[in-house]
Amino acid sequence: MKRNLRTIILTLARCLKLQCPVCGRASIVQRPFNLKGHCDSCGAIFKREEGFFVGAIMANVVATEVLILIAYLACVLLTNLRDQWMLMILFAIAVTFPLAFYHHAWALWLGMDHLIEGLPREDKGQYRPRKRVG
């Protein structure tokens, strides 16, 4: 797969729209908080081996922590809020943002995986899920 600036921007745009990072013709979301196993259009596999989801969780945690840090700095530097109110705001962000960002974290993780090594396709038979050890 060619990785140039145009491909990277196109993949990120598809991620923001929650579309397949490979073809951009189908959504990656089946229903809220549940992703499709593969792309309906091109067959790219979204749910790969066990543990693949850890990267999406990591992206969500990192994004949440960055947002909390930005909100904290904004509260400290730009407002004169009491600590109680500031903690309530930060807590509300910490609880709601990961839920709101769930699908986009998955999309970004899939997009990064697509850019780095390419998502395997279901129809070509090139993907063989690893067997569970133990």
Ligand SMILES: [Zn+2]
């Ligand atoms: Zn696709």
